[in-house]
Amino acid sequence: VRMKSRIPLILLACGSFNPITNMHMRLFELARDHLHQTGQYQVIEGIMSPVNDDYGKKGLVSARHRIAMAKLALETSDWIRVDPWESEQESWTETIKVLRHHYNESLRLLQSKKEFMKNKRPIERSTEDSLSYQHSVLPELKLLCGADFLQTFKTPNLWKEEHIKEIVEKFGLVCISRAGSDPAQYINESDLLTKFQHNIFLVKEWIQNEISATQIRYALCRGLSVKYLVPDSVISYIAHHNIYTEESERRNEGDLLQPLKLHSTTVNPLND
């Protein structure tokens, strides 16, 4: 299959990235390899979207730092970037809205490229320009996640049913799981996910690399090394700004996650 006729695809990962680790970046690499091997897609971009501070998760440090660390980590990547839009909103934003935003942005970009190309004299256009100009296939945007993410759909009040539907129907999921876990089974147990399973790509990660950010933070608090699990530039940044401490880990302690707060008030308006 020639690259030209593949569907352009953008991968979007939402999460705390508290902090970013080598594993986060691996997810993108694994997803890209997998999608390319289907022969149907050309991954054109990877976007990392750190969650808003308002999310209220325990131990979540300021978005300013989380974005800065992700930027440092992704400096050497030629296709993955970090986007601050979600973290810059006034309050926590549902994942579906982040997906919609980035999808609309990609359409806008495509449109402005077309305008630009139209105004260029033919002699100014490179072969590449011509190809992409003709290449007006709309890009697809898919949510990149780990297997545990799929399971959170079950958590009461965390997701709205109509949002889950829109995610799997209109966008799609690329779900990375490790050997031993079985997301296929979980999909099978959900009518909604089964209906749209053609739009849920399951990628198995054979090289175990479960670098949980929580464990990284624990290690940092205890003065243990995280070298080779997190890029050196991020380690330096963390040390320089003294970001992860016992105190930072206690942030939001006892608080309810923002989505739970929002959804439980809508469900139970009589509760305070």
Place this chain on the structure above:
Amino acid sequence: KEGPDQKTEVVLLACGSFNPITNMHLRLFELARDYFHETGKYKVIKGIISPVGDAYKKKGLISANHRVTMAKLATKNSDWVEVDDWESSQSEWLETLKVLRYHHQKLLSPDPPNSLQNAIPLTKPGRKRKQEPNRHDPVKKKNQGPDIKGVPQVKLLCGSDMLESFGIPNLWKLEDITEIVENHGLVCISRAGNSVQKFIYESDILWKHKNNIHLVEEWITNDISSTKIRRALRRGQSIRYLVPDVVQAYIEKNNLYSPESEDRNAGVVLAPLQKHASDSKN
């Protein structure tokens, strides 16, 4: 620190194929160092990566030149882990014990100017030195800090697979294993839920010297095996973030791993097996 808080200096030596070196190999050093420092009794002064020589004849083993170069690239950013090519530059395969002895001797030798320069052997000259792990007599040394106790120890750093390979027939000599755990010591990094403790329990010699076998649990699962890296490369898959960027770039530039390279030494008997089989014949 003074008095009973004196610390023993430790050098960590990792032997292996490093075919190629990965982030997991590098993690072993970090985990081991943290472990020793947390005991409060040791000070890790150096880490040494010693890639095995080509004469080892392992299947898929590419030239030592490349393996050493990649390891050097990978440790450029480390201020305490370095690569040593003595083992890989020997024309014949060397037993791990010999590499341990070599590095131990090197530490004691007066040639390079370092803080260990004036370390005095604890035994009379002419007698073979034996390192006793729980020696408590501090030896008075010139130019050595007051918090350093005894002479530095070289310990073999490995994963549970190497430790359990002691059980593979003809791969190791019993007297070598004995000297390794008796005179030097092992630092074994393994995943939670491993069978290493059971393996030690079932071996009389390991059990006898279990105080000199340090088990470090690795909580952050990180199973980046070189075999899997090579497999990914053959399949055109990305290995980014599993190995240092410089190593990935070097592999790509030199096109190091292919189905052909994986076939090297296919059908050839591993050097230690060959050696021990012919030894027992004699």
